[in-house]
Amino acid sequence: MYGISVDSTWAHDAWRRQLGLPDDLVLLSDFNREFGEQYGILNTTPSGMKNVLRRTVFVIGRDGKIAHRWDVPDPPRIPNPGEILPEVRKLVGQG
Numbered sequence: 001m002y003g004i005s006v007d008s009t010w011a012h013d014a015w016r017r018q019l020g021l022p023d024d025l026v027l028l029s030d031f032n033r034e035f036g037e038q039y040g041i042l043n044t045t046p047s048g049m050k051n052v053l054r055r056t057v058f059v060i061g062r063d064g065k066i067a068h069r070w071d072v073p074d075p076p077r078i079p080n081p082g083e084i085l086p087e088v089r090k091l092v093g094q095g
Contacts, residue, residue, distance in 0.1 A: 004028045004035060006053055041071075055079065059087045067091055 055072035068087035
């Protein structure tokens with residue numbers, strides 16, 4: 001599992017400490033917005049902030065292809081595990 005944001009690695013370290021995130025959760029920086037552009041998740045917020053990554057969950061299959069995509073329908077809502085885990089379980093043969 002990976003977390004990707006446009007924040008710097010220094011901001012990731014601060015969030016990790018503040019939120020008590022596990023050390024094995026990999027946080028990646030898309031500071032240049034290349035990932036966001038390739039996957040079509042750059043967004044302009046209602047307040048006018050441009051090139052913000054939309055909250056999205058990608059479930060990637062063993063073949064490296066996107067098996068499921070969940071986009072936040074109403075920011076600042078965060079993903080609900082009950083909406084994502086069934087898709088993950090399908091991929092690992094538990095669903």
